[in-house]
Amino acid sequence: MKTIAIVTAAAMLLTPGVSLAQKSGGRPDASLEPNYGTVNLRTGFTPDPYTKEMLAGGSVQASSVKSGCEGLVSAAPDLQVNYRAGSSDLTFKLTASEDTTLLISSPNGRWFCDDDSGGDLDPLITISSPASGRYNIWVGTYNDSMVQSTLMVTELGADSLTSSSDDGDGPDIDLTPNYGSVNLRAGFTPDPYTKQILAGGSIPASRAKSGCVGNVSAAPDFQVFYDRAGDADLTFKNISNDDTTLLVNTPNGRFYCDDDSAGDLNPKVTITNPQNGRYDIWVGTYGDQMVQSTLQVTELDD
Numbered sequence: 001m002k003t004i005a006i007v008t009a010a011a012m013l014l015t016p017g018v019s020l021a022q023k024s025g026g027r028p029d030a031s032l033e034p035n036y037g038t039v040n041l042r043t044g045f046t047p048d049p050y051t052k053e054m055l056a057g058g059s060v061q062a063s064s065v066k067s068g069c070e071g072l073v074s075a076a077p078d079l080q081v082n083y084r085a086g087s088s089d090l091t092f093k094l095t096a097s098e099d100t101t102l103l104i105s106s107p108n109g110r111w112f113c114d115d116d117s118g119g120d121l122d123p124l125i126t127i128s129s130p131a132s133g134r135y136n137i138w139v140g141t142y143n144d145s146m147v148q149s150t151l152m153v154t155e156l157g158a159d160s161l162t163s164s165s166d167d168g169d170g171p172d173i174d175l176t177p178n179y180g181s182v183n184l185r186a187g188f189t190p191d192p193y194t195k196q197i198l199a200g201g202s203i204p205a206s207r208a209k210s211g212c213v214g215n216v217s218a219a220p221d222f223q224v225f226y227d228r229a230g231d232a233d234l235t236f237k238n239i240s241n242d243d244t245t246l247l248v249n250t251p252n253g254r255f256y257c258d259d260d261s262a263g264d265l266n267p268k269v270t271i272t273n274p275q276n277g278r279y280d281i282w283v284g285t286y287g288d289q290m291v292q293s294t295l296q297v298t299e300l301d302d
Helices: 009-014
Strands: 038-042 050-056 079-084 090-096 100-105 111-114 124-127 133-141 147-154 181-185 193-199 222-227 234-239 244-249 255-258 268-271 277-285 291-298
Touching: 038 050, 050 133, 090 100, 090 133, 100 124, 111 124, 133 147, 181 193, 193 277, 234 244, 234 277, 244 268, 255 268, 277 291
Parallel strands: 038 079, 181 222
Antiparallel strands: 050 147, 079 133, 090 124, 090 147, 100 111, 100 133, 193 291, 222 277, 234 268, 234 291, 244 255, 244 277
């Protein structure tokens, strides 16, 4: 389920690498310095997919470089990918809480663009037999607003970018949470908010996102409806006498996971620039046992 994200001017100013001056101009210009830098990828790169958080949008018509391309983008590329090709196709997908578009120039000068091929208003572009060289990427919107988004780059095919929670065999955000839900507004008190939860389950968390560890329930253990997001980060931490793990699904559909970042075998997930909307939370263990634990939600975590 998609929610509408409200990105304030303050959030734009706090986002590194984005020059508002570069958001103007007549057409996308690959010679300008990319807003979010450059990454070097070679065939077989790991982790796959490579992901990058960025603000989508701008004031330049994507159609100014290729007729039929949709959306407003920055004059400068948002990201440059220097790619050493092998035999695999190269796929780019953008996920966001609003309708976004994708524009790419390839090393041979060809332009690619897309609007909704990734489903749920998400753009997706697959380049068959990609050339080695520089790929310039712009992420666009349909108005002047800037939208938080996640770019994904993979050699594993478009299907690998679809969460396995959709196949009924993994963590399922549509199931009723085991321990209910809470509505929290930015600045909530007391902080941290706490909830007692029995951690564990029989489903590998890796079915939601590759690399996640632990066994979780099919249903979320808990849901947090977060409103009026401000400048504070949002942190989820689980405290237990046993080794537990944490899996969090954010309003834009992205999964985060952690094992021991809070110390003493306790997991912690921090969402920077959090969106308004629903956060689905699973607490996992490394075996079939159920473990008593305390989930903490805070805006004050370091």
